[in-house]
Amino acid sequence: MRQSVEKIVQAVGGKENIIAATHCVTRLRFALKDEGKVDKEALENIDIVKGSFSVNGQFQVVIGQGLVEKVYNEMIEMTGLGRATKQDIKDAAEKKLNPLQRAIKTLADIFIPLLPAIVTAGLLMGLNNILTGPGIFYEGKSVVDVHKQWRDFADMINLIANTAFVFLPGLIGWSAVKKFGGSELLGIVLGLMLVHPALLNAWAYASAVQEGTVPYWNLFGFDIQKIGYQGQVLPILISSYVLAKLEQFLKKRIPESFQLLLVAPIALLVTGFVSFIAIGPVTFGVANALTDGLVALFDRFAALGGLVYGGLYAVLVVTGMHHTFLAVDLQLIGSTGGTFLWPMLALSNIAQGSAALAMMFATKDEKLKGLSFTSAVSAYLGITEPAMFGVNLRFRYPFISALIGSAIAGIFITINKVQASSIGVGGLPGFLSIFPEKWAPFFIGMAIVLIVPFTLTYIFAKTKGGK
Structure with a gap:
């Protein structure tokens, strides 16, 4: 392992390029003097490295749960760097950000801690939608209409779910x-x-x-x-x-x-x-x-809105700007009762997962096969960073294929006025947050992002002769 750690240090520009370093559950986090000195190709050819990316002024190297702590301890002992906290890294990284990046990071730092409460509320509201949505299990009627003994149960779920939003x-x-x-x-x-x-x-x-x-x-x-x-x-x-x-x-x-x-x-x-x-x-x-302007814009130019937001959401994730739209989603839900933006987020995540999954079937590299599969599962459950930074952006064409699939799906669901009643898990379970009467077009959009990115990525990979 010591040899691998030495290679990591050299690949990020050497000890002299590291301002501070810490780790989280799965990743090494660096504040670097000059990210231009990072040799990403060499870094990602190291056996224990599963991917790398830069976000909000931090350079992060994906190692994996459990192993990352051992790698970090070895690196500190080898280099003599002082141990740093996550806040130390954030403070060091923030000094390199421009005013716009700092504003985006501020919004991210405010809203990310709220996600567990908001996503939990979204999932519970999805359960309430299943119980109270007409036509899901019975024609023209909801579960609580047919089984009235469940009405108060659904009402209590709704109260618990709504608390975070109220x-x-x-x-x-x-x-x-x-x-x-x-x-x-x-x-x-x-x-x-x-x-x-x-x-x-x-x-x-x-x-x-x-x-x-x-x-x-x-x-x-x-x-x-x-x-x-x-x-x-x-x-x-x-x-x-x-x-x-x-x-x-x-x-x-x-x-x-x-x-x-x-x-x-x-x-x-x-x-x-x-x-x-x-x-x-x-x-x-x-x-x-x-809010009124955004709603009017998507009403008048639904296809264009779906194309742009659906197709470019993953690009926003790369830049970190996607965090600003969490506030927009919450504002839309608070003002109009639903958001037409979040469903496109959910499909974008699935698209990235499908592109990564295609790489598992297309590649001959065993390490890439494993990374592609695990990162695809993660994306299907709403966490896209491993798929995007570890696989799709690394080879470019999977990322582009995912954007194309997400754009097509975005156009379709926006034209069909698909909305979410809340923010939930942005992947396959995302349908729980969609208004039940719009499940059909959302599932069609889901089929698009499952099939199109996978097919395009696989064709591109085979055209290029695999990996």
Whole structure:
């Protein structure tokens, strides 16, 4: 193993090119001085290396669970590098990012910790869809219509599933304030404050405007709408930034002995007033305008939207920009009750898996066969990085084949108005998050991304004489 570790160090540019190194469950993570010095071909020819890629300023080498820790320990002993934490690597890598990359990374750092709660909610909502969707098992009727004893069971599942979305600002508040350097507990309170039951529910706002029943606060002669921000993303993001920076400002100027009594109350009170008076109304309007514009764009140019987003989603993953669209999905779900973007994500993941699976049948390289199979299974279950960075991008034509299949499927499901009621597992189980009445076109789209990328990749591979 020592020889393999030496080869890894040399392939990433040598010890002098490594700023810091750590590892996660399966990968070595490097902050490098110059990624241009990496010899990817040499790196991926090392027996224990299953793939490599660069994301958010970090260069990552896929080793595998269990073995990666042994490799890391050997590397530290061999090179004399100090042990680093994941945060050390993130901090070192972030210094090399441009402003746009930093903004994207900030959104990723806020929303990625929320994925377990959101995906779990999506899966449970999928189960609820199966029980309450008409025409799945009985013609024109749902399971709970035929078996009424299951109605309350389904209702309880729906309540558990909806909690993450109903109190989404609370989750975002926790993660965002933590990212911006404030107290995450205050972030939770701020988020829950924006969806307080005493406020008009955001989902009832449009009808309240038409009926003229929107409640108001009267603050010194100014009327402030007394509305909540359920399902909204922008209001809590901006408010969290204000809260965190105000808390930092106060901690620097208030003596430590008085901070417990003054910092949190002042920060929360000021941020609360600013949120309801300015941040909330402005961002609520901006978010709704953007949502309406996006919906109108996909309504008028459905095929083009499906072609572009479906075909290029995997490219967004390569650049790391896909994390920004998680916020868009959540905004669409909160404002319209469903998202037409997420179904294309699910099919894009399957397409990458199909292309990787084709390489398993086309190649003669035993190591590549194993990597192709395991990474294909991972992609079919929603994790595409091993397939994309370990196989498809390495040979290019599998990646392009996957893009073609994903684009065709994107056009088809967008024309057929396929939407997801929630964010779930972005692979084969993704149908659980799709509205049941749109399962048929979604399954056709799924068939497209299973067949087209596999067929194209296999033909290209055989044309090139295999590997």
